[in-house]
Amino acid sequence: MTWRDLTDPRLVARGVELEAGLKEPVFENLEIPEPLGPATVVADDHKIKRYAFTQDDYHPWHFGPSPFGGRIAHAGLLSNDLVQLFTTVYAASRTVGLHTEEQLWFDDPAHLDERVTLSGTYVDSYSKRGQDYVVMEAGATGSDGRSILRHRGIEILRTQPGDVAGRNGTGGQGAGKVVDGSYDEDAATAVIGTSSVRPGAPLPLLHVTITQEQASVFSRCGEYVRNTHSDLAVARASGLRIPIVQGQQQCGLITGMLTRFFGSSMFTSGWLRVKFLNPVEVFDPLEVGGVVAGVQELDADRLGVDVEVWVRRADGKLSTAGWARAEVPAAAPHELRTAALGV
Known part of the structure; x- marks a missing residue:
């Protein structure tokens, strides 16, 4: 098998x-x-x-x-x-x-x-x-x-x-500006297929804390792999206080948030590029967020939506930041609305 x-x-x-x-x-x-x-x-x-x-x-x-x-x-x-x-x-x-x-x-x-x-x-x-x-x-x-x-x-x-650690910048590609985790706090949360999708509008925020059990399982403890994410002794030998959350696990948090925002379009036209800026210790409360960076009319029925995305640590520093994009319906079908509501 x-x-x-x-x-x-x-x-x-x-x-x-x-x-x-x-x-x-x-x-x-x-x-x-x-x-x-x-x-x-x-x-x-x-x-x-x-x-x-x-x-x-x-x-x-x-x-x-x-x-x-x-x-x-x-x-x-x-x-x-x-x-x-x-x-x-x-x-x-x-x-x-x-x-x-x-x-x-x-x-x-x-x-x-x-x-x-x-x-x-x-x-x-x-x-x-x-x-x-x-x-x-x-x-x-x-x-x-x-x-x-x-x-x-x-x-x-x-x-x-x-x-x-502490590289603290993204530079470069995507929407063409440094991702700093800022957005229009007075803007309505963006929902695909509505007029709320405009530059500066925030994506639905996600708050999560990755525990040691979650980090260990993600980082292959079930395959008897020992690393800085799953093993305290390995982490301390690498100059860390305690194990840190794998960058790819943070990337997965962003991917999950984008699934709720873009809906099924995430699976067929999604693109994501992130940089890992600062380490995240296990048990550190995280905010996963994003903001609409641009909207492009592709044809009468579809839009290209560019967003900036990030993971923010409890101390306010960004641990992961980058850009994402997907092609979405101009008007939201039922599945996109339910995805946005998380049901």
């Missing part, structure tokens, strides 16, 4: 070392280009429920009927599997890296019990300001060959996470 994860932890009972023979995750061992995977995972009931727990995201489409005819996986369900594809070649528990940037393209939802093939490549590597970076491109393909999700990520391969 195909397992739901990159590795099958049941093999440990037979004496199999899951990381045996894998490369040490250091810059000198990189080969560019270097294939990663392929791996096959199943978007089964357990995988969906587990992801819902880690993200505190129980949207009804993941537990019952959806606009796609049946139960579907969260838009971000496979995103961490893609990030972790490098552990098919490199030893996961010897990795002390730092995810710095993530970009995702959402092409189609994964359906319940669908077998999905993941494959990727390390396409570039470089050194900057004393840190060694690697760039990965990867994708998730459905059982019928269609693209579900595409990923491009940048990571510092090995570092001391406690020494790399």
Whole structure:
């Protein structure tokens, strides 16, 4: 039976070392280009429920009927599997890296019990300001060959996470301005298909606290992986007080918020690019927010909506910030209105 994860932890009972023979995750061992995977995972009931727990995201489409005819996986369900594809070649528990940037393209939802093939490549590597970076491109393909999700990520391969923090800026692309987490506080909350979708209008805010249990499960403790997100000793050896929330888990919080805002369009035309700015310790209360940055009329029936997005820590600093976009109906159908209400 195909397992739901990159590795099958049941093999440990037979004496199999899951990381045996894998490369040490250091810059000198990189080969560019270097294939990663392929791996096959199943978007089964357990995988969906587990992801819902880690993200505190129980949207009804993941537990019952959806606009796609049946139960579907969260838009971000496979995103961490893609990030972790490098552990098919490199030893996961010897990795002390730092995810710095993530970009995702959402092409189609994964359906319940669908077998999905993941494959990727390390396409570039470089050194900057004393840190060694690697760039990965990867994708998730459905059982019928269609693209579900595409990923491009940048990571510092090995570092001391406690020494790399406080970059505090996004710069660059997306809507073309620095994302600072500000919005028009007097504006009505934006709802797709209504006149409230205008530049400066806030997206519905999400408040969540990622506990140690949630961070550990998201960061593969079920596959016996030890890292700065799941293990106190590893975190402290890396210069941290306590474990930190994986950047990709924060990205998932944003993806869930965008699903409620964009509706089904998130699964078929969504794009997200974020940068990870400051670490988040487990148990730190977070605000996940966004603001409409621009609206484009694509034709009589569809709009392109650009937004800025962020995760804000309890101390007011942004931990994650970036940009997103989707093509949405000009007038909101029933499913978009119910998604916005979270029902």
